[in-house]
Amino acid sequence: MKTTGRRSLILIILTVAFFFGLSVFLYGLVTHGGTWAIQPFNGHLTGTSTSSAGRVLDRNGTVLAQTKNGKRVYTDDLETRRAMLHAVGDSNGFISTGVQSVYCGELFGYNPITGLASPTGKSAGCDINLTLDASLCRLAREKLGDRNGVAAVYNYKTGEMLCMVSTPDFDPQNPPKDLDTNKAYSGAYLNKVLSSTFIPGSIFKTVTSAAAIENISDLDSRVWNCPGSITVNGNQITDIRSYGKLHFKDALAKSSNVAFAQIAIELGTERMSAEAQSMGFGHNFSLDGISCAKSSYSVKGASEDELGWSGVGQYTDLVNPFHFLVLMGAVANGGTPVMPYMVKSIVQPLGLPQKTGSGQMGSELLQPSTAERLKSYLRYNVTNQYGDSMFSNLAVCAKTGTGEVGGGKSPNCWMVGFSSNSSTPLAFVVLVENSSSGSLSSAGRIASSLMTAAAKVVS
């Protein structure tokens, strides 16, 4: 029997294995419990259970999402629902950058002790107030119509995001059945303002301009010959038409590729790269902790003609809309941006604020003097080229762009800029993808109505 007793120690092996496995599970639960719980398929979040989640509201207190009778309900207006989709998020968590996904812990009240259960039976989730203006977003979406693109506006003094719209979108209340199969919805899960990069085209000339301002001392007195096209390294760089001889600010206003390609070639890869890097290319910006896609400018090993094209926003240049929004904010703000935020406050069920958002100063993207000069050139674009009547009384400084994407598609039409009026400190980015009507008549019109409406919001 002694032997039998000793041999029974074989059970100890099993027991050790059991405790090891149990520790693996419990360790995971302690360290990842929150992530485990906060899953799109979790019925406690989408509301089949009694535990109730917090609301999402816009800057005016409009309820964008709430839980009613155990179901997640979005605002009544379909257009607003769709416009706010990417900021708010959906019920299935497919939109990972929406506040419902990013702040699900706060919204749904997860904590390791009670999980998602609510001991009191009342809502345990916090309300989240956004800085976004639902009607402004709705307007932007309406103006975009069925075209794909992005529109974003923020207050470059306070940092409040006012508008952030990405299309295509869908109705989070009634997600279409063909969401994953219909090509029209391709990219609908992405908030392109934050998560995508695009070929910039001429809006990149703001970067080339900044490099020129800092590196070419006689910039304003120089004259560029723009005969409609030049040949560099055996390749043609073309303009829409011949502009003849142009001063720098007219070259920017008329957006001459020929002039800016020559400037980029003159500056060379190193100075261009350095300028792009200091202006935030390759930097990881974030909005309330939501990480954005990086803009990229890479001319390493580029030939002279490629360097020329890179200076006008082609070649391999890619920009992230949010980055350019911040960049415009920086130009408007003397070189250093106030970083945008969209979560105004997170309020606990009893009314106590858990978190309050505010615009933090970012790091310097341009030297103050560069920012000042660039601002005047951008203002000149509007007054002399685009027409100041587009933005009445806003003293807008801006740049348009058409990024040629190739592949039989029409270009990305851009307009980026800001109002230099101190009473309307607004910066904007508008992009219409695959647009054949030119940047002013596509992105420009949207920017025009958006800025006019946004000006009313801040005043």
Place this chain on the structure above:
Amino acid sequence: MLFLFRIIVPILTAVVALKCFHSLRLGKRRESPVMVLEDMTTHQVIPVLYWENSIGRSRSCDVVLRDQTASRAHAVLMRRESGWFVSDTNSKAGTFVNGRKVLGRTPVCPGDVIAMGSTVLMLKSTEEVGAAPAQPPRRCAASPFGLLFLTFLTQALLALQVAFSKGKFSLSFLYPLAVLAVLEWALYLYSIKILGHVSFELETLAFLLCGIGLAIQSGVDLKSSWTQVTAIAAGIVLYRIMIWFLGDMDRVMRWRTGIAVFALILFAVNLLFARSRNGARNWINYGSLSLQPSEFIKIAFILVGTSTLDRLQTYRNLSGFIGFSAICMGALFLMRDFGTACIFFVMFLIIAFMRSGSVRTIALALAVAAFGAFLILKIKPYVAQRFEVWRHVWEHTGDAGYQQVRVLSYSASGGMFGVGVGHGCLRDVFASTSDLVFGMVCEELGVVLAVIVVLILASLALYARSEASRSRSTLYSIAACTAGGVLLFQTCLNVFGATDVLPLTGVTLPFISLGGSSMVSVWGMLAFLKACDERTYAARRSRK
């Protein structure tokens, strides 16, 4: 209020469990000998510590003979209800009691002389040699009534949860739990009052676990909870029958061949008539009754595998048992029931090791098993798929990892104390009340209770181990260790499969999972543990 109850339930459960195991510890016999053997030439006194004692030259024997003429494992001296016996275990020189050669089992009384080789021993009671008196009176363990009452209280709190599971108070959900309460008190009265047993800890623990499982079931589906409680009732009947059957070791040994044949016939019937369910052909439907024969074969397997010490020492060869195991495993492979095959394999390992102590046999078995596993992965792609998603379930939330990620997600959602019976979401996932029941307990009653539940199951195995040398026979020790090991192994497969610590297998959690055959068989396993407790069969003598 209900949340408060959900905090109290795990506390009460822990208290009951701790008290039960404490009481089991107290109930153990002190290791003071009742009898001694005195060497007639050297007058050296050798204490007889166990119920079955191996005698021989080998140092691993309980009574070591320093005698070159004695065999390494010479004989077995054992205590039975009717007294002491000695059996010769194929020794070269033979064993003699009072000068008469021992053939088979021979009774020995105090004063009798046992001769082995050139050694002569006299059996004496401890008082005769003037050593310490026999056993001190058994200390009073925790009152069985109190423990069961606490269990009942826990179940009452669970019942309140169940009653409110649909939002408002509803009595009809409580009937299965009420039946369980009746069952437990009936068994209590039968065991303690009618049979005069002194211990009820293991049963109390089983009822505690059953109550938790039944509460979960009741919150999901009333119909299945009736199935559950019926299975528990059937399990209790089997339990009592097995306790009776195991009471006579000779009867067990006599019936072994019959049981083995019966098990094989059951497998054959299964293979011929089984319906395939979820990929495994392990169900037999007879009218509205559906049975899983392999669950009962588990019990048969243990009965066939275990043995008393004298037989172990006489017939050292494992080949018969290995052959039987091989046929069982083969049948399970044909049924494609790989989860149960794993369980049988672990039973085989425990029994084989406890019988032979041969590491070589175990290594060989493991090698064969590894080869078998390799073959399965080659020819059964769906098994391989489970291995592929293992530890990668979050990349497969919609397909192969569907069940596991939901278990994890909802386990975390429940927090420490759960969202309440009937308020969980895991219930809608396939196999939520059987394979994924651990997640259900976590979600609805909280992680704390779920951990206590599995700790109780693990403690049962440890209890079996600690009784291994104290039981009345190696027959009980081996059976109990195997049963305890299987309960723990099933717990591991169930809990770790569902939580992605191991690949998902589809094995039930003892006492908790919804199951007919499996619930009945778990009570059978408990009977092995109970039989191992020395006190189980002591009561009868006290009534004589």
